[in-house]
């Protein structure tokens with residue numbers, strides 16, 4: 205099991221161990237799963253990690269052959285959609301498999317397949333890695349999420365009480381349920397934690413920690429949460445694609461290179477696109493899979509002792525990057541610009557609109573601020589945008605009194621939209 209530190213104490217030992225583990229794992233998968241037998245055809249064992257890359261489209265169109273689920277793809281989809289519509293995630297597909305559905309940030313839905321055993325392994329690694337969840341530190345843990353499968357608790361976690369709160373329910377309802385339960389840890393998307401902090405609606409009697417998942421939590425917002433809620437703030441980087449990273453006991457953000465083999469496609473000095481290959485997942489394993497996320501890499505080693513790659517932060521989806529005349533403009537740059545322009549700004553939404561040739565046609569900005577004089581702000585923003593090489597005369601619309609409600613939609617502050 206991961207966490208044994210069989211993977212050593214230095215980055216070199218880790219890489220060596222990882223290569224062996226990946227080749228063992230993928231030799232087995234190549235034998236067992238028809239899709240990968242074909243995909244990796246002609247590669248001898250030593251070349252097994254050099255095959256063609258995959259992505260969500262390939263993963264979805266290769267169902268069920270790229271998984272261990274023995275059923276027709278349309279039956280799996282039907283089952284997943286029914287569970288999603290009824291908000292009842294308690295049943296197993298064919299009494300064996302957990303099936304999850306993600307609407308996805310790109311609008312293309314995807315299926316997530318696992319078993320209770322594999323899900324227990326995942327929870328075990330989550331609880332062993334995330335400092336706020338280590339044994340003895342917490343008992344009542346609330347998961348405030350958009351979708352969920354029944355929780356299958358590993359026996360090591362049996363003393364814990366885990367409960368799911370559904371973001372599809374009206375906010376007043378789940379907030380009331382959450383508060384009357386008095387959890388000591390709340391796990392929720394970043395935007396939901398920020399909402400709870402802003403509304404001062406989270407009852408903090410027993411609360412010891414909150415853990416941000418599923419969305420980008422900027423470093424500034426991390427300290428903001430810590431300050432406002434007065435509790436420890438953890439961070440888990442996780443998607444349908446797996447448990448990708450976590451913030452360690454030293455507060456550093458690590459990628460879980462002991463669970464997943466990451467490849468880093470550099471697009472600008474320390475900014476990289478991630479490719480992931482599973483080292484353990486068996487039911488729906490991912491191979492050189494284009495995650496679509498961008499991260500800012502951080503060098504050096506961490507005093508927590510883990511030799512895994514550190515990152516400054518997850519920058520967001522590749523699709524949220526606007527490619528301007530002088531180079532890419534990342535969501536975190538927009539975030540910093542807005543923070544400087546609007547002191548104390550709680551939230552905003554920034555929409556780049558581009559035409560079919562990728563040329564910028566307008567920018568729409570919504571801010572939580574109630575500031576009256578938006579024309580003054582637009583003027584100073586225009587000056588700053590010039591520094592990014594944006595041409596003069598790009599229409600820039602700023603509107604105020606924006607209020608983000610926590611709900612089923614995944615938050616993306618900065619988005620690129622094709623012109624309609």
Ligand SMILES: [Zn+2]
Pocket residue numbers: 452453454455456458506507508509510
């Ligand atoms: Zn660390």
